[in-house]
Amino acid sequence: MKTPKSLEPLIEDGLVDEVLRSLKSGKEATVYVVSSNGEIRCAKVYKEVEKRSFRSQTKYQEGRSERNSRRSRAMGKGSTYGRQEQESAWQNAEVDALYRLADAGVRVPQPYGVFDGVLLMELVTDDEGYAAPRLNDVELSPEQAREYHAFMMMEVVRMLCAGIVHGDLSEFNVLLGSQGPVIIDLPQAVNAAGNNHAFSMLERDVNNMADYFGQFAPELLSTEYAHEIWELYESGKLHPAVTLTGKFEHSNVEADIASVLREIEDARLDMERRKAAREEAENE
Numbered sequence: 001m002k003t004p005k006s007l008e009p010l011i012e013d014g015l016v017d018e019v020l021r022s023l024k025s026g027k028e029a030t031v032y033v034v035s036s037n038g039e040i041r042c043a044k045v046y047k048e049v050e051k052r053s054f055r056s057q058t059k060y061q062e063g064r065s066e067r068n069s070r071r072s073r074a075m076g077k078g079s080t081y082g083r084q085e086q087e088s089a090w091q092n093a094e095v096d097a098l099y100r101l102a103d104a105g106v107r108v109p110q111p112y113g114v115f116d117g118v119l120l121m122e123l124v125t126d127d128e129g130y131a132a133p134r135l136n137d138v139e140l141s142p143e144q145a146r147e148y149h150a151f152m153m154m155e156v157v158r159m160l161c162a163g164i165v166h167g168d169l170s171e172f173n174v175l176l177g178s179q180g181p182v183i184i185d186l187p188q189a190v191n192a193a194g195n196n197h198a199f200s201m202l203e204r205d206v207n208n209m210a211d212y213f214g215q216f217a218p219e220l221l222s223t224e225y226a227h228e229i230w231e232l233y234e235s236g237k238l239h240p241a242v243t244l245t246g247k248f249e250h251s252n253v254e255a256d257i258a259s260v261l262r263e264i265e266d267a268r269l270d271m272e273r274r275k276a277a278r279e280e281a282e283n284e
Contacts, residue, residue, distance in 0.1 A: 006045045007032065009116045016043060016120075023131055026172075028187060029119075033131065036120060041112065044119040046091050046187075095119055097164055097189040104162035105240065106155055107182050124177045124184075132182065135171035135212060145216035148181055152209050153225050155183060156202070158240050160233055165190040165198050169205035171212040192233070199230050224248035 003011060003019050010016040017035040023042065024031050032043045091114050098111040098121065110122035124132040140148065152174070159166060166173070166189060173185040192198045206226035214221035223246035231248065232238040 004030075004032065004045065006116075006118060007034070007043055010043070010118055010120075013115070015115055019043070026185075028185065033123060034120075036112070040123050042109070042119075042121050042123045044121065046117050046119070091117060091119065091187060093189060094185075094187040097186040100162055101159060101164060101183075101186075104158050106158045106162070107177075107180065108186070109182065109184060124175045124182045126176070127178045132175040132177040135174045135176055135181065138176055140213070140216045142217045145213040145220070148176075149209060149213040149217070149220055151181060152213075153206070153229075153244055153246075154240070155181070156206060156209075156225075157229060157238060157242060157244070159183075160192055160202065160229065161238060161240055163192050165192050165195075165202045166205050167201045170208040199226075202226055202230060220246075 001019055001021055007016060007019055011019075015036060017037075020033045020035060020040070022030065023033050027047075029044045029046045032045065034041055034043045036043075095111045095114045098108050101108045102110065109124055112120040112122075114120075126132045135148075156166075156169075166183065166186065168185060168188050169183070173183065175182045175184055190198050190201055192202075195201075203226040206229070210220050210223055210225070225244060225246050227248040227250070228244060228246065229238065232242060
């Protein structure tokens with residue numbers, strides 16, 4: 001096939017030998033099957049921010065560290081340089097998450113690095129060596145649905161133990177490879193400890209899995225894994241070998257709204273003080 005312009009620099013640099021075919025085009029990127037270093041791999045070409053449909057980046061980027069103060073200020077102001085750096089950070093977040101999760105034993109594609117806005121990674125295949133289908137494209141028996149759902153809950157646990165929440169987990173972001181489910185698409189991966197939206201995103205990830213697998217095994221629709229996993233995480237009892245039940249007792253104690261609002265206001269004032277102190281230090 002004709003080489004896409006976005007992949008030409010990688011061919012010139014010897015990172016890609018040949019572009020074999022287009023694999024898929026999604027809301028975030030277009031993926032190609034390529035020959036690289038004598039192996040068949042994937043090249044994920046990120047779409048420009050103006051052409052993407054997934055634009056609510058702010059809440060996902062909360063808690064991501066940015067050491068370069070100039071870069072951080074530019075990203076906050078939305079300047080041309082800032083948007084370029086934000087795009088770079090968005091793309092690098094995926095490869096960083098892939099390396100981190102692979103080290104934690106989570107089943108993800110092997111990454112080979114980001115080059116000029118292109119992520120090179122392993123091509124996940126099925127039993128016959130073809131590109132693995134997404135969960136959304138397969139029919140499951142009730143037994144398979146229960147098995148894969150249980151596996152995915154433990155993958156969520158492993159991710160959280162590594163400090164990461166996927167943030168966009170669904171049947172469209174899981175491949176069914178020869179060894180079972182493989183999690184993909186992680187540019188929006190969330191820092192669990194540093195993001196105020198972490199639990200709501202984890203809850204959505206878990207509920208998406210329950211909704212999908214519940215089509216084949218309806219009893220999964222009534223499980224409470226998100227609350228169970230998060231309570232274990234917050235109490236320091238979560239570990240990769242934990243035994244989950246899918247059950248959770250919700251508290252009937254009414255929240256002290258006034259105290260919560262006071263804590264929010266105190267946190268806001270503290271954040272403003274820290275921001276002012278940083279700006280003062282940077283201007284000295």
